[in-house]
Structure formats: structure tokens, C-alpha cells
Amino acid sequence: MKYIVPRLILLLLFAVPLSARSGPPVITLEIRDHLFFPDTIEIPANQKVKLLVINRDDTAEEFESFELNREKIIPGGAKAIIFIGPLAPGEYPFFGEFFPKTAQGKVIAR
Amino acid sequence: MKFDVRSTLIPIFALMALLLNHPAHSDGVVVDKIYHPYIEAMEQEIEWRSVWQDQQPGQENNRVLSRLAYGRSFGDRWFGEAYLVFAESTERSLELEGYELEVRHQLTEQGQYWADWGVIMELEKEDGADIWEFSSGLIVEKELGRWSATANALVIQEWGSDIDDELESTLALQTRYRFKPYLEPALEFHSGQDTKAFGPAMQGNLRLGIRRNLHWEMGFLFGLDSESPDTSIRAGLEYEF
Numbered sequence: 029m030k031y032i033v034p035r036l037i038l039l040l041l042f043a044v045p046l047s048a049r050s051g052p053p054v055i056t057l058e059i060r061d062h063l064f065f066p067d068t069i070e071i072p073a074n075q076k077v078k079l080l081v082i083n084r085d086d087t088a089e090e091f092e093s094f095e096l097n098r099e100k101i102i103p104g105g106a107k108a109i110i111f112i113g114p115l116a117p118g119e120y121p122f123f124g125e126f127f128p129k130t131a132q133g134k135v136i137a138r
Numbered sequence: 139m140k141f142d143v144r145s146t147l148i149p150i151f152a153l154m155a156l157l158l159n160h161p162a163h164s165d166g167v168v169v170d171k172i173y174h175p176y177i178e179a180m181e182q183e184i185e186w187r188s189v190w191q192d193q194q195p196g197q198e199n200n201r202v203l204s205r206l207a208y209g210r211s212f213g214d215r216w217f218g219e220a221y222l223v224f225a226e227s228t229e230r231s232l233e234l235e236g237y238e239l240e241v242r243h244q245l246t247e248q249g250q251y252w253a254d255w256g257v258i259m260e261l262e263k264e265d266g267a268d269i270w271e272f273s274s275g276l277i278v279e280k281e282l283g284r285w286s287a288t289a290n291a292l293v294i295q296e297w298g299s300d301i302d303d304e305l306e307s308t309l310a311l312q313t314r315y316r317f318k319p320y321l322e323p324a325l326e327f328h329s330g331q332d333t334k335a336f337g338p339a340m341q342g343n344l345r346l347g348i349r350r351n352l353h354w355e356m357g358f359l360f361g362l363d364s365e366s367p368d369t370s371i372r373a374g375l376e377y378e379f
Contacts, residue, residue, distance in 0.1 A: 076249070088180065090349075094316065094318075094319045097248075097281060097286070097316060098248065098249070099176075099178055100248075101178065101179040101180050101214065103179075109247060110248075110249075111247060111248065111249030111250045112249060113249075116283065125348065125349060126348060126349065128348070
């Protein structure tokens, strides 16, 4: 029981910031040749997820989804973070605004 | 979907109470567009918006305040817009009333925290008179499934040799249902000098092509007390490219 108070203080000091830093799970999505890879992303329902979108093309693309309520420009050769959810179970389509005929995908929340 | 009522609504209602108890409020037409905290990179827009209000004690009848503007984003967090402001009423024909510069800044990434935050700053100069106005405030939006709740809280400082210096405030609240991209019905509350108004609104986006979009808004606000205009109608169009 010796040093229990200092240990508790240390635990609080380190545990809280670490838990705050852990954040939502990260899922990587790439844009190549105006296509999304993968084009289907499965995520846990009712949980926030962080999408790391990497645009491998030279031209900009916009991740857009009315169902996900998100619009985000990713310049050519750049990365962007998009937070989605928590989502109810279901399918949520998204597309690339600059190349909507090819750049299409969906998020499935289970 | 979990929704923590206390952590979401208490700060909004606290802000509302603070502003509603403020002794001074904004001059002029209070009902206006409600801003959202998001900035889209590489976007330009041409905007027109008008507010028409009928009878209000101490004001000209059938006042119309219109704005014509050009705006563009700077990076993915800043947006600047320059306005020409026009006024018209039963007593006077359409005339240029003033000029306005506006800057908005997105503070947080959408969806990262319990709500999304932005700030707005506006500098307005009345045409032909030494009347200046600087407004600054917070924009906050909370997403709840297909619903979005938005608050705009502004503090306004007026000064110049042709006006009494005054500190004022306005508050606007909106709750919106994202039904379809082209139609999002909403309910709005607007509060400012001699105005407390509540009523339905709607907005939407029409896709005109790649990176070409027409955003439209319309609202019908009804006065909640005898000092407020009986009816205010607001409308706006933004061509985004």
C-alpha cells in the first residue's frame, strides 16, 4: 500500500491522455487512376471511424457523400482525414466529385 | 446511435440564454442566412440573398435587404466574401446601402468532436455615412443521424460619427433534416433587436455539373412578439464553382 497515492496520480496523469489519444480506428482509402481502393469499406456500426484518404493521382479529387454528410477535397498527391459515424447499420455510398463515373464506393456499417 | 442529450444541448441552451439576456441587440433586419461551420477547399461562389419583412413598429414597411457577393476559399479552412448591400422599402426605392467583407474560419474537422466549430468576422460600412459595424461570432453544428442542429451567435460593435456607438448581439438557431440533396426542410429561430422570429425553412443543392452546384435557401419566419416583424421571408441562391 506504500506510495498508493503517488501511483494513482501517475496513473491518472498518463492513463487519461493515452486513452484520449487512442481515438477512433483508422481505415485507409486510396485514390488511384480515379478509383477508390478499396471501393467497399466495412466499419463497426455505432462507432466513429477515421478515414485516411490518400490521393495517389496527380489531380485533385473530392470525397463526397450526402448519406455520410461529408465533402472533402484531397489535392493531387496529398492525404486527408475524414471522420465518419457513429453510423446506424446500413450502406452509405460515396463518390469522387471530379470523376463521378469511375470513383465510386460505399461504407457498410455492421 | 447514441446521443448524449446533456453534453449536446446544455452548452447550446446556455449560449442561448446568455445572448437572449443581453441588454442590447442588433439594429436593422435581424433575420438572415444561417451559416454552417464548414469550408470547402478550391471553391468560389456568387451569391444573392434577400430578406423581406412586412410591418414592424418604428421601421419602414415592406423592407427588403439584399446582398450580392463573390466569395472564395483560401486553403481548406478559410473563406472570404465581399458583399454589396442593397435596401428598399415602401418609402424608398432600391439603393446601395453599404459594403461588407466577411471571413469565416473552420476551427475543427467535421465529425471529430461532439460538435463542429467555426468563427465568422464581418466588417460593414454604410454607403455615404460614417457608420461602421464589426461582427464576430461562433458557428456551431451538431450532427444527429440525418438531423443537423446549427447555432450562430454574433456580437456586433457599431461606431462612427453618424451613429451612437453600440454593442449588440444576435442569435440564430436551425434544426435541419437532410431528406434529399435537393431538399432539406428546417425550423429556425432568430433573435436580435426588436425581433424574435420562428418558422419553417428549407434548403437544397442542385448539381449542375462537375464542381458546379446551385445552392438555394428559403425561410418563412413569424414574429413571436409585438415588437417583431409580423412576417419575414428570406431567400438565397449561391452558384458554387
